[in-house]
Amino acid sequence: MTRHEEPSYFPDFVPGSVITGMGVCKVIDSGHPEFKAGDLVLGLTGWEEYTLITEAESLIRINHQEVPLSYYTGLLGMPGLTAYAGFYEICSPKTGEYVFISAASGAVGQIVGQFAKLMGCYVVGSAGSDNKVNLLKNKLGFDDAFNYKKEKDLKMALKRCFPEGIDIYFENVGGAMLDAVLRNMRLRGRISACGTISQYNDDDDKDDGKKRSDGVHNLFCITGRRIRMEGFMTYDYISSYRKFEEMVVQLLKEGKITYVEDIAEGLENAPAAFVGLFEGRNVGKQLVSCCKRVSPSSLIE
Structure with a gap:
């Protein structure tokens, strides 16, 4: 299949x-x-x-x-509940941890970043344009961000942003980004597997001479560093919706989230x-x- x-x-x-x-x-x-x-x-x-x-x-x-x-x-719909479930329920964040988010300016990523900052975490995001990078740093409060399209080596880009490694990775991209993250994860890090948009339109069975996205080669890091990587579906957490809604509405009223x-x-x-x-x-x-x-x-x- x-x-x-x-x-x-x-x-x-x-x-x-x-x-x-x-x-x-x-x-x-x-x-x-x-x-x-x-x-x-x-x-x-x-x-x-x-x-x-x-x-x-x-x-x-x-x-x-x-x-x-x-x-x-x-914010108060499926993307918001996705961010809530993936960050709080899957990753069990702690104050002061190092958090990386791919596709960070998107519907889910921008919320995860703000949740992490409210937890007192150090937060870095990646995005596909300088405009989006500026948005992350200047409007959404990320500690740092980078344009992945301008980085020749994603592993080194992450090492630059996280010299001590990554505790939590909120995964929206897959492929080469996930491979680079695995080499930069800390001991007992957690990965919330939300999506892999870089691979959605790939067709490995199509013989047209075009190069497909590279596979993930660094899965050995999961064992050696005791990393927990878990995928999830938002509707698994629909019972938490009202709790999530009230939390976010209060944050909006207090001006703590945008x-x-x-x-x-x-x-x-x-x-x-x-x-x-x-x-x-x-x-x-x-x-x-x-x-x-x-x-x-x-x-x-």
């Missing part, structure tokens, strides 16, 4: 059907006892102006309308915004505002 034949946690897209994604919606009509017209909800919806949702149990009612509704697709969004206007711009994710064009959480007729807004990620 090849990588692309392996089952995914989402069903395969069927050509001609509606694309789905997490969104913030306003209920127009409801036959479900727990939801009524006018409610604002977060959940899986279609890339369309109106969606019929038959599995209402997957929806979460929005409790805090005093914060920007768009945050419920990012969030960067990149919003494309109009449903017709959703395909270009989606493709831009794989080219690194977005700065922060990529959203599409798709229905101006529903107040205050309807957004999809």
Whole structure:
């Protein structure tokens, strides 16, 4: 079985059907006892102006309308809960630890970095442009950051940023970055395996003469340094959502956390915004505002 034949946690897209994604919606009509017209909800919806949702149990009612509704697709939505679960639940951080985050300016990475700073950790992130590096250091409070596209040797870049090694790595990239991190991890370090975006579009079975991404060669470090690496799915932690929501809303009210969004206007711009994710064009959480007729807004990620 090849990588692309392996089952995914989402069903395969069927050509001609509606694309789905997490969104913030306003209920127009409801036959479900727990939801009524006018409610604002977060959940899986279609890339369309109106969606019929038959599995209402997957929806979460929005409790805090005093914060920007768009945050419920990012900071207070799946990316936020992903950051919360991957950092606190998987990595069990301690004050003063050394934390590295790849794809650090993205929807999840920027939240993990701020959680780590609030814990009193030393935090470094990598990103794919100087603009994103400046964002990490000057707006999001990272201690340091680097543009991985400008580094000839990722292992040496990490050694420069972490002369004493890395305690926690929040993994969003995979491939060469993971390989470099493994050589720089400290004894009993923890790796939260959230994603491997550098490898999502690889096809090892395609014979077109193009070089595929390098494999990971330094897995021996996991044994010698007693590193714990754990993958996770956000929905495994859905029972923690309300606890997470209240914590983050309080941090927002106290001005202790911020969030960067990149919003494309109009449903017709959703395909270009989606493709831009794989080219690194977005700065922060990529959203599409798709229905101006529903107040205050309807957004999809």
